[in-house]
Structures are given as C-alpha cells and as structure tokens.
Amino acid sequence: MRLVEVLAALAFLVIATIAVFAIAPNAILSASGASPGDWVETESGPLGPADRDFLVKVRQAGLWEIPTGQQAQDRAASSRVKEVGLQLAADHTKLDEQVRALAAKLNVALPSTPNADQQGWMAELSGLNGAAYDKVFADRLRGAHGKVFQVVSVVRAGTKNSEIRAFAQVAVDVVMKHMTLLESTGKVDFAALPTPPPPSPNPSK
DSSP: HHHHHHHHHHHHHHHHHHHHHHHHHHHHHHHHHHGGGGOOETTTTEHHHHHHHHHHHHHHHHHHHHHHHHHHHBBOOHHHHHOOOOOHHHHHHHHHHHHHHHHHHTTOOOOOSSHHHHHHHHHHHTOOOOOHHHHHHHHHHHHHHHHHHHHHHHHHHHHHOOOHHHHHHHHHHHHHHHHHHHHHOOOOGGGGGGGOOOSSSSSOO
16 A cells, blocks of 8 residues: 555656646746747847847937937037037947847837936936036936946847847947946046946856
8 A cells, every 4th residue: 555655646746747847938938027929030049028128228328319419519518528428429320320220120119219217318408508517417328328238238148139149249338438438527426326236146147
C-alpha cells in the first residue's frame, strides 16, 4: 500500500511540473506587462513595446527641443546658453530625420506634438527672458535629458532588434553630449534633478 501511495505522489509531481513549464512563458509575459501580440517580427529582429516607446520619446524630445533651442537665440542672456541651444536644435533636427525614417520602416506611429510635460515647459520658457530664461532653460532641459537617458540606455542594453540597437547607440551618444553641454552653461541646479532609481538588489542582473 505504501508503494502505491509513493507512485501516486510521484505521478502528481510530474504532472504538476509539466504544467508549470507549460504556463511559464505566458506567466512571464503577463508579469512584464507584454503579451505575444505586443511583439512583431521585422527584418532586423523582434520589435517590442519598449522599442516603440523609445522611438516615440526620441520624436517627442525633438518636437520641443528644436523650437526651444531656436527660441533661446532671442530670449537668453547668456551667450553660452545661446550656443548650447543652437547645438541642441541642430542635433535634434538630424535625430528627428533619423527617427522618422526608422519608424516608417518599422511601421511605428509617431506623435506630432510634444507630451504634456514638454508643452508645460515650453509655455513656462515662453514667459521668460534674460537670466531667468537661462536658468529655467538649463534646468528643464538637463532634467529632461536625464530622464530620457534612462529609457534609451535600457533599450540599448536589451533590445532584440538590430536597427533599434544601432539607433539607440546614436541616441545615447547625443543625450550624453547634450547633458554635458547643458552642464557647461553653469546654470544647472543639480540638487533639483530627479533622483535616479535605486540599483538592482542583484548586481549581476
């Protein structure tokens, strides 16, 4: 009788193990917030939600940084702020051409207007001139670049799409360059920058 009970327990364990492995992929997808339908196959590899979000964010960055960089030529007091504004506008003009071409190739819809936060920053800057403009210009743009850098770097590290990976590398370089330029104005309030997220509890992952 004891042998029968042991065999029955072993059979149950095998069935349970098979069931766990059968549902594991779906469980992982569910936990990540993605589903099989969120991924599409392209010639350059799988394209996922984070890849599309990356393209959208690059597009929106250009939609507010290009006009803001141009605006600085009329409203800023600092010659350095004006120089940095011109460089940001020029770099984002090139980046915008690239993101629109890649999005069209990968069939990703892009926005035509900045997001709500960006529109708020543009409205704020439009009401300022001189030294006050310089300060807000440097703070808002440096803060925004810090946030988008986190998104771009994560995509660069983890995307499965070769074209997204190559473009993310370009974007990482541009964002790093712009953070350095904005800091060179001497107007950035580092204490007011958003606090970075805490490190992973497991550094190996």
